[in-house]
Amino acid sequence: MSASSSSPTPTPSSYKNAPTRSVSVQGVSFAYRQLGPDDGVPLILLNHLSAVLDNWDPRVVDGLAARRRVITYDNRGVGASGGSTPDTIEAMARDTVLFIRALGFDQVDLLGLSMGGFIAQVIAAEEPDLVRKLILAGTGPAGGPGIDKVTSLTVQDMLKATLRRKDPKHYLFFITCLPTAERRLYLACWLDLATREVVGYAMADHHRAELVVDAPDMAHGRGGLEPGCVIHSDRGSECTSAPFRARIGKLGLRHSCGRTGSCFDNAAAESFWTLHKEEVGTRIRPDRATARAEVFSFIATFYNHRRPRKHRTFGYLTPTETRQRHRHALAA
Template sequence: MPTPDTTITAPTRFVEAANGVRYAYRRFGTPGGTPLVLLPRFRGDLDTWDPALLDALAETRELVLVNNRGVSSSSGTTPATIADMARDLIAFLEALELRSIDLLGFSLGGFVAQEVALIRPDGVRRLVLAATGPQGGPNMHGWRKDIADAVRKDEPGAAELLYTFFKPTETSQAAGRAYLGRFLARTEDRDVPSSLQTRDAHYDAVCAWGVADHAKLQRLQSIRQPTFVANGDADAMIPPSLSHLMGGLIPQAEVKIYPDAGHGFLFQHHAEFAADVNAFLSA
């Protein structure tokens, strides 16, 4: 059951699913209603989310954070395809008996969220796609060299995160430094870093998902859930134009682009994004 904990105090829990994976997760927030499951970014884990964003979301709903197979403190080997990641996430949902959820996917997590919504349409009530793109979309086959080199370092640090996630303006960089302080605030029961195997599998999956294929874009028309698509206006990893593309192809989609922001717009504009997500999920 959800707890009165916050992002910083919620304990890490474990559940073993039918696929033999022991999933690490945290569950907290306001009881009642449809739980919101959050899927993290490339190499992301339970502690790479912004506590300010999560606590604002948790004021009105129950949150479930999870490490998918092989990621950080979850067992197993990380798969190299989005389809396999989606199947693994479904196994986790079944283990917790979560039969109806709202789903928020950030970046690579947004790829997985789209796939889950297509595989199990009856299990996803509403969908939030943040800083992400559709399978087969243009200009998505891997990241440009400076971005890929930064995020694929063995141990990327603050400099790499500020460079890749925030716009090179004074205001966006200041917001990035503030985020760094918030997400490092948890000092006990922190998640373990993701492995290099996860890094490589995630990037293989990113590249395979991003091979340009116009036919695969038609899959978006089968996402029938109300969908909120959002990004920053200067995302260097996933072109914001792809948010508009998804908005045009998903039948019940609405799109918002946040100003002066990059890939980490949801951390820079955490209060506004949380309010937008809560309003969308409550509509």
């Protein structure tokens, strides 16, 4: 094993500060990062299609690494790793096993996200003695509903992003969608960063500019947006469109955009989407009406009013309680 830097570095306190290391796997350099204690069974994180080391949310990795060793990596031909990208999931799984062996581990836990879940399932089936525990997130089995469409949809989004000179992941992850038997329902939300309360949201069978316009309209109608308020978004085409810019100008708001290729600027929103998928699930609903009802129930009756903020800084209060505390403090 060889580190990417020639001098020793102190143990990083966060994933965003973790150095990129490298290990030779059959003559090919694999890039990886490591965080957490050096003992115990390591947790290997397997990323989604087209993702690299920087696409992992530092807050997620930091939480996992609080009590155990966590390792992320770029597979062959991806990101900072050398070689050519494998053509099959089975080949990616074999490379991952070789990578794990090259680090000297005889047993690991795997967390597979999206395509990483495909790879993790193959590893568990072919190397059962290597895998102690398996965690699958946002993924499915071979032949599952919609699985055969993942690659084609991703390629379409990446081509669109390339033509418009945008980060592909803005199109893939800025606005979430809920699968239904009537095709997709798209959901856009605006969060108050001071309280993490959902102050405006909108749903539609498309992700055109009208979707992100309707959400701040809702927030403004509820009195949640003061003139001069800063609203932050990614650089997706919806949020850089003329209708959206015209609307926020009319509302007297100031627009902030995330940096191109940075996963940190929109971390709060991505964290909310992750929570939403954990609580609501990713199953296919029978129709859009059912999906709309579930979203309303989650936001209006559970998330804003009943779900405690799991952070002592906010006193373990719900978003609504946190907002009320802010208002009382301002009135005092």
